[in-house]
Amino acid sequence: MNKREFLRTTLLSSIALTFLPKINSKAFGLSAIPSDVFKFEQSPLEYAFDALEPYIDAKTMEIHYTKHHAAYTNNLNSLLKDNHIKESNIENILSNISKYPTGIRNNGGGYYNHELFWKIIKPGGSTTPYGELLQAIEKNFGSFESFKEQFTQKAMSVFGSGWTWLIKTDNGLSITNTANQDCPIMDVVSERGRPIIMIDVWEHAYYLKYQNRRKDYIDAFWNILNWDVAFANYAAV
Ligand code: MN3
Secondary structure, three states: OOHHHHHHHHHHHHHHHHHOOOOOOOOOOHHHOOOOOOOOOOOOOOOOOOOOOOOOOHHHHHHHHHHHHHHHHHHHHHHHHHOOOOOOOHHHHHHOHHHOOHHHHHHHHHHHHHHHHHHHEOOOOOOOOOHHHHHHHHHHHOOHHHHHHHHHHHHHOOOOOEEEEEEEEOOEEEEEEEEOOOOOOOOOOOOOOEEEEEEEOOHHHOHHHHOOOHHHHHHHHOOOEOHHHHHHHHHOO
16 A cells, blocks of 8 residues: 555545444444344254264264364355345255255255254263154154164165255155255255254264274164154154
8 A cells, every 4th residue: 555545545534434423332232233144053062072982983073063063054154144144044044945055055954964963962872762753663664673774774875975864754754865965854855854863974974983884883873862852853843
């Protein structure tokens, strides 16, 4: 900036300041400044990174939560800002995702899916399914053991990156896969429903500990599955 530009900038700034309305900074605190776009935040993890050992290792959990999930969240916020989208309900966005840019589909799904995933697993798991959810599982899949087998087979069949879900549909329970970060509430997937149980089968979810052994990771998943949350997901729909 040369001297003339400097003077011009300074002069314009002074004029601008003169015409700015006087703001009482104490009465008008930072939090009161209207935010144009809602910002999504990662829920705090309810257990330590190493709490799921030996089923999911601490390093995987740390990278998965602080890098992968954080990146989806930050990217989602940036994309909403850039596209001037003010919707603050992630389920409203995802259930109408065909109307949004692809980046919001990928990162909005990434944000939401991991929010669900951190809650469906917990240290030590919680016994076995019970109540109406167990009855529905037995009705739809024959038995709990048969359900586990079918869910495992479905998760093994994901080609590339994706998720496997137990969902509640109008016709009962169903096991379905989604590619990338799609999820069953999106209006673009082949089979829609409300998520009850979900497993992330992207390699970043298990590769450090299990490498190519996805089956071992899925088998381990049953030991940390939080059936109380699964039951709550089921009862909520
Ligand atoms: Mn993931």
